[in-house]
Amino acid sequence: MITAQELAEKAPLIKEGMEFQVLNHQKTDTLLIRVTSAATIKKSSCWGDYQKSMVWYETVTQASKRSFVQKKRTDGTTYTQEVWVPNPGVFYTDRASMSMASFIEYKFNKRLEVQPA
Numbered sequence: 633m634i635t636a637q638e639l640a641e642k643a644p645l646i647k648e649g650m651e652f653q654v655l656n657h658q659k660t661d662t663l664l665i666r667v668t669s670a671a672t673i674k675k676s677s678c679w680g681d682y683q684k685s686m687v688w689y690e691t692v693t694q695a696s697k698r699s700f701v702q703k704k705r706t707d708g709t710t711y712t713q714e715v716w717v718p719n720p721g722v723f724y725t726d727r728a729s730m731s732m733a734s735f736i737e738y739k740f741n742k743r744l745e746v747q748p749a
Contacts, residue, residue, distance in 0.1 A: 646740065663693050
């Protein structure tokens with residue numbers, strides 16, 4: 633859980649149009665996170681009205697396709713194995729939203745640093 637101080641320091645950094653990469657769940661590939669909006673919304677509950685900072689974002693990932701490869705066993709026989717490989721030029725986009733605090737904790741803090749070329 634992030635602290636109020638961390639939230640106050642990092643919330644102003646979250647802007648519409650910002651992009652960064654994070655590792656996927658299996659830590660085998662990268663996902664592109666693109667912020668589409670960040671705003672404070674008004675909400676109501678049985679305890680009264682309040683405001684909540686929210687972030688709307690897209691997660692873009694490379695699509696995969698199924699492929700089959702022939703492999704050889706140690707006894708010399710062959711078999712076919714199913715493997716998933718990147719499908720060039722095909723991407724999936726998932727749209728989602730989170731509270732500002734959750735977005736900072738679960739996405740922004742896990743961003744990959746871009747190494748200079």
